[in-house]
Amino acid sequence: MNETQVNAAAHPYPVYIGENLRHHTSDYLPKDYASILIVSDESVSNYYLSDVMAGLSQENVFSHTIPAGEQSKNINTFYQLHTKAIECGLDRKSLIIALGGGVVGDVTGFTAATYMRGIDFIQMPTTILAHDSSVGGKVAINHEHGKNMIGNFYAPAAVIYDVQTLYTLNAKEIRSGYAELLKEALLADKNLYEDLIAMDLNSLDSQKLIQHLTKGIEIKAGIVEVDEQEAGIRKHLNLGHTLGHALESLLGYGAWTHGELVAIGMLFALKISEDNYSAELPFEEIYTWLRNNGYPLQLPNIDPEMILAKMKNDKKTLNQKIQLVLLRGIGQPTLLEINDEQLLTYISDFQVEMNQRSKEG
Amino acid sequence: MNETQVNAAAHPYPVYIGENLRHHTSDYLPKDYASILIVSDESVSNYYLSDVMAGLSQENVFSHTIPAGEQSKNINTFYQLHTKAIECGLDRKSLIIALGGGVVGDVTGFTAATYMRGIDFIQMPTTILAHDSSVGGKVAINHEHGKNMIGNFYAPAAVIYDVQTLYTLNAKEIRSGYAELLKEALLADKNLYEDLIAMDLNSLDSQKLIQHLTKGIEIKAGIVEVDEQEAGIRKHLNLGHTLGHALESLLGYGAWTHGELVAIGMLFALKISEDNYSAELPFEEIYTWLRNNGYPLQLPNIDPEMILAKMKNDKKTLNQKIQLVLLRGIGQPTLLEINDEQLLTYISDFQVEMNQRSKEG
Numbered sequence: 001m002n003e004t005q006v007n008a009a010a011h012p013y014p015v016y017i018g019e020n021l022r023h024h025t026s027d028y029l030p031k032d033y034a035s036i037l038i039v040s041d042e043s044v045s046n047y048y049l050s051d052v053m054a055g056l057s058q059e060n061v062f063s064h065t066i067p068a069g070e071q072s073k074n075i076n077t078f079y080q081l082h083t084k085a086i087e088c089g090l091d092r093k094s095l096i097i098a099l100g101g102g103v104v105g106d107v108t109g110f111t112a113a114t115y116m117r118g119i120d121f122i123q124m125p126t127t128i129l130a131h132d133s134s135v136g137g138k139v140a141i142n143h144e145h146g147k148n149m150i151g152n153f154y155a156p157a158a159v160i161y162d163v164q165t166l167y168t169l170n171a172k173e174i175r176s177g178y179a180e181l182l183k184e185a186l187l188a189d190k191n192l193y194e195d196l197i198a199m200d201l202n203s204l205d206s207q208k209l210i211q212h213l214t215k216g217i218e219i220k221a222g223i224v225e226v227d228e229q230e231a232g233i234r235k236h237l238n239l240g241h242t243l244g245h246a247l248e249s250l251l252g253y254g255a256w257t258h259g260e261l262v263a264i265g266m267l268f269a270l271k272i273s274e275d276n277y278s279a280e281l282p283f284e285e286i287y288t289w290l291r292n293n294g295y296p297l298q299l300p301n302i303d304p305e306m307i308l309a310k311m312k313n314d315k316k317t318l319n320q321k322i323q324l325v326l327l328r329g330i331g332q333p334t335l336l337e338i339n340d341e342q343l344l345t346y347i348s349d350f351q352v353e354m355n356q357r358s359k360e361g
Numbered sequence: 362m363n364e365t366q367v368n369a370a371a372h373p374y375p376v377y378i379g380e381n382l383r384h385h386t387s388d389y390l391p392k393d394y395a396s397i398l399i400v401s402d403e404s405v406s407n408y409y410l411s412d413v414m415a416g417l418s419q420e421n422v423f424s425h426t427i428p429a430g431e432q433s434k435n436i437n438t439f440y441q442l443h444t445k446a447i448e449c450g451l452d453r454k455s456l457i458i459a460l461g462g463g464v465v466g467d468v469t470g471f472t473a474a475t476y477m478r479g480i481d482f483i484q485m486p487t488t489i490l491a492h493d494s495s496v497g498g499k500v501a502i503n504h505e506h507g508k509n510m511i512g513n514f515y516a517p518a519a520v521i522y523d524v525q526t527l528y529t530l531n532a533k534e535i536r537s538g539y540a541e542l543l544k545e546a547l548l549a550d551k552n553l554y555e556d557l558i559a560m561d562l563n564s565l566d567s568q569k570l571i572q573h574l575t576k577g578i579e580i581k582a583g584i585v586e587v588d589e590q591e592a593g594i595r596k597h598l599n600l601g602h603t604l605g606h607a608l609e610s611l612l613g614y615g616a617w618t619h620g621e622l623v624a625i626g627m628l629f630a631l632k633i634s635e636d637n638y639s640a641e642l643p644f645e646e647i648y649t650w651l652r653n654n655g656y657p658l659q660l661p662n663i664d665p666e667m668i669l670a671k672m673k674n675d676k677k678t679l680n681q682k683i684q685l686v687l688l689r690g691i692g693q694p695t696l697l698e699i700n701d702e703q704l705l706t707y708i709s710d711f712q713v714e715m716n717q718r719s720k721e722g
Contacts, residue, residue: 079436079504079511086506114475117501117512118590140478143440145447150440151478152513229479317452 008155025055033095035060101127109139113154128177176259240265246310298358304347369516386416396421462488470500474515489538537620601626607671659719665708
């Protein structure tokens with residue numbers, strides 16, 4: 001088992017990554033809790049909830065299951081979780097555990113952050129993608145007019161990552177998670193990049209997962225420790241996300257996975273990086289790896305003006321000006337403000353090129 | 362004008378207390394803001410919204426009015442305020458101003474605390490009572506099962522207190538605010554106590570208001586600076602509130618004011634203090650002052666068991682045990698855990714005595 005510490009502004013917290021941790025959850029709690037509420041979703045709870053319940057030796061352990069999927073990150077689920085917490089008699093010395101992927105982590109974390117003005121919560125991620133959201137303290141729900149619009153920065157008390165829970169993921173979910181790992185590698189770690197680009201996502205094992213997740217979390221933690229509130233370098237984590245989020249919002253959550261659209265967004269950022277910095281970037285290598293691992297790479301046919309409008313709607317946008325995260329090289333992220341006209345050209349050129357490549361197979 | 366600084370954990374912030382500040386609001390903003398949204402309620406906006414709007418020289422100033430009263434501290438108003446903030450195009454460099462009493466401050470503050478995971482907000486209190494809630498960073502909405510159950514600790518960027526806005530308060534609201542000032546005096550400042558007990562609430566003027574509010578805020582700030590998250594001495598601020606909140610919840614918000622019920626709660630705490638510490642406490646002096654200033658002092662006829670049950674429902678209650686804030690003397694608060702049986706006796710004895718005194722006039 002690996003243990004990493006994240007030095008958040010509010011308090012440091014440990015991240016445990018290993019096998020079988022869910023059967024011994026009590027061992028990883030930072031202190032005793034009067035009551036514990038485990039929140040999970042319908043798909044995860046079938047597999048793992050009873051293991052976690054059995055792995056807790058405390059007396060007052062409750063559980064609550066929400067529907068699976070992005071639509072659970074809404075104000076109603078948030079309120080229902082508060083109702084459940086009150087009904088279970090949770091007080092300020094109680095704990096809420098989020099057992100699931102990013103959706104469960106986000107809505108549960110935001111509930112814990114606001115229940116009686118904040119009680120402890122622990123993330124138990126069950127997807128590869130959630131390695132990203134479980135560290136860094138961002139919790140939120142969606143507003144009908146925008147993703148993650150209502151939330152807090154709120155550090156968990158611990159992250160307990162049992163990689164055995166990742167074996168029930170399907171291929172799309174594995175691709176989604178590995179896109180974020182690839183992003184972290186591009187931002188900060190050439191060795192991790194080379195490891196990833198040499199691997200086949202069909203040949204995952206626990207050792208590789210532990211190694212990659214630990215590295216990815218260390219990279220993310222290193223960035224958010226310096227800039228928790230996203231005033232500066234935390235923006236780099238947005239690599240691939242400006243286009244990715246816009247497409248996600250236009251296509252509706254669920255049809256494509258988050259990471260698949262981030263992967264397309266990263267290719268877009270690499271193209272613009274090459275154009276602006278004449279950098280030697282591994283566009284072809286990454287394109288090939290993504291294609292070989294089954295990532296859908298044909299850009300959906302959407303009017304570039306609509307894509308641009310969605311980009312501007314992002315809460316990271318200030319004064320209606322779009323800043324893209326680009327790369328001067330692997331491990332060298334940078335921010336560039338790009339005007340609307342130029343961006344529209346980039347989008348339509350990119351659409352043409354990606355569709356051309358897809359046709360050529 | 363008085364200026365006090367509150368050294369909150371997140372950041373220090375100034376509290377300006379004086380006359381006519383609302384006409385020059387721009388002068389008191391800590392920085393430039395891209396956009397500003399002012400939230401007020403129906404009764405306050407009629408009087409003061411246009412003054413504040415005119416007192417802001419910025420370009421993008423928007424306003425939104427919510428219904429007056431405690432029922433606006435709910436999840437729907439909270440969500441509507443987010444919708445409004447999005448519609449106005451507020452970004453992370455924008456500001457939300459709460460112009461009003463505690464209800465407006467709480468729901469608006471919680472909106473600002475969670476909009477895009479937190480943007481700046483400024484409190485402009487328009488009640489005496491709100492001197493208490495505007496400092497200390499507690500923001501929240503109510504859950505149908507409990508007051509202030511959903512919220513954050515979130516420090517404002519500034520508090521701008523124009524005492525001229527207090528002249529539209531009715532007698533009940535003045536009583537409500539002065540009960541909290543009396544509480545602060547009892548906790549920490551014998552001189553303030555003597556000032557208050559010698560005054561007539563019908564003879565308020567700006568100078569007295571500025572002086573009392575400044576003192577009250579300094580006392581509160583001194584406590585919350587040491588214990589922002591209410592792990593220790595912040596609990597002292599709960600003097601009179603354990604019974605006060607229980608009665609508020611049983612009587613429905615609105616019939617009695619918050620401060621009027623806190624005043625009754627303080628008398629209750631003084632009685633129990635005398636019983637436990639044989640302290641020389643000014644029960645009679647306070648009772649007389651409250652009666653002379655029109656505070657309703659006949660305890661509503663409610664089954665003590667129901668009152669006890671409500672006390673246990675308070676989010677400050679841990680493990681179902683009730684701790685009361687008591688006084689060993691003026692300026693000497695302390696906490697005492699009291700068992701259920703003893704507490705029931707105290708409640709019914711107190712009811713009998715208060716009703717007896719009321720009959721005697």
